[in-house]
Amino acid sequence: MFNVHSRIVDTGMYVPDKILTNDDLEKMVDTSDEWIYSRTGIKERRISSFATSVLGLKAVNDLLTKIDKNPLDIDLIVFCTISPDNNTPSCSCLVQKHIGAKNATAFDINAACTGFIYGLVLADSLIKTGKYKNAIVIGSEVLSKLINWKDRNTCVLFGDGAGAVFIEATSDINTGIIDTYTRSIGEKSDSLISRSIPVSNFMVENTEEIYPYIEMDGREVFKFAVSSIVESIEKLLKDNKLSINDIKCIVPHQANIRIIEAAAQKLKISVEKFFTNLHKYGNTSAASIPIALDEVNRSGNCKKGDLVILVGFGGGLTYGSILVRW
Numbered sequence: 001m002f003n004v005h006s007r008i009v010d011t012g013m014y015v016p017d018k019i020l021t022n023d024d025l026e027k028m029v030d031t032s033d034e035w036i037y038s039r040t041g042i043k044e045r046r047i048s049s050f051a052t053s054v055l056g057l058k059a060v061n062d063l064l065t066k067i068d069k070n071p072l073d074i075d076l077i078v079f080c081t082i083s084p085d086n087n088t089p090s091c092s093c094l095v096q097k098h099i100g101a102k103n104a105t106a107f108d109i110n111a112a113c114t115g116f117i118y119g120l121v122l123a124d125s126l127i128k129t130g131k132y133k134n135a136i137v138i139g140s141e142v143l144s145k146l147i148n149w150k151d152r153n154t155c156v157l158f159g160d161g162a163g164a165v166f167i168e169a170t171s172d173i174n175t176g177i178i179d180t181y182t183r184s185i186g187e188k189s190d191s192l193i194s195r196s197i198p199v200s201n202f203m204v205e206n207t208e209e210i211y212p213y214i215e216m217d218g219r220e221v222f223k224f225a226v227s228s229i230v231e232s233i234e235k236l237l238k239d240n241k242l243s244i245n246d247i248k249c250i251v252p253h254q255a256n257i258r259i260i261e262a263a264a265q266k267l268k269i270s271v272e273k274f275f276t277n278l279h280k281y282g283n284t285s286a287a288s289i290p291i292a293l294d295e296v297n298r299s300g301n302c303k304k305g306d307l308v309i310l311v312g313f314g315g316g317l318t319y320g321s322i323l324v325r326w
């Protein structure tokens, strides 16, 4: 079983119908379409009235229409999110219930905007043990519930959506996940925060004011994002004796076009090598890479045998990359 790794069989996605444009935001906070677009590249984002598990389920339903798989034969469901419906049950168990994947092991993970990268690395590693033959990996977020809609520093950046991939074991070395790289920088955890319910001592009245929304040191995160993309890509290239010219397409976390442009400049490549759709959806955290991957997949631009790099970065701080042969 040790020669087994996983290949991406197919992808799915779902974004809510409701579109919130930069013009809409101009009416809510002191901002402008010109400021948002020139600083971020974002034009609009989607807003959900469904819970995170439901968005994930809709992406999985889209995926299941494309693959010939009996839900009873699904081994693993890994749900990546920072905006779960509940502490328990997990979003993954709710998806499992709705698709009838009665034989699956289902759990959620949180690595913020790197969530999907960590989730796919984890699922691939579990498949490599030989204990599991396949997995659905989902990235889904309802970030709109974690946003202070009066804070112009953050409310213009984020959106809601979900993407999902189905991976399965293969021993064909000409396809699938070739290599992965992950890192975390806990000492910089303060640069991007969304707090949960605090510890309260039942003997003492808790007077602490809780700010439950996303807070961020934008400039610090920007610098980290650029350097982590460059490091994550260069590491995979070096370890696999590849040149950047061998890579057909890079699918990055979709946070800000200026982050991607700066990374492209440092890597001395055209920004065109990076697939981007952030103008339509904003930053959807753990959902951004699987949504982008589904759009790349459907565009038909990547052909069998092409090399693709997925690269993510986010709160924690966390970052990482995956080298895939399409």
Ligand code: COA
Pocket (backbone or CB within 6 Å): 030, 031, 032, 035, 036, 039, 040, 113, 152, 153, 154, 156, 216, 217, 218, 219, 221, 222, 225, 255, 256, 283, 313, 314, 315
């Ligand atoms: N509209 C208008 N003005 C705004 C604004 C908005 N939506 N948000 C902030 N500003 C203001 C600031 O208050 C500041 O005003 P001041 O100079 O009077 O204090 C000014 O614009 C410039 O702010 P600055 O922080 O220098 O802008 P920036 O060029 O760094 O862009 C971000 C801000 C947030 C877009 C940028 O730092 C960024 O993208 N960081 C990474 C964020 C990210 O991707 N996080 C998720 C990672 S997973």
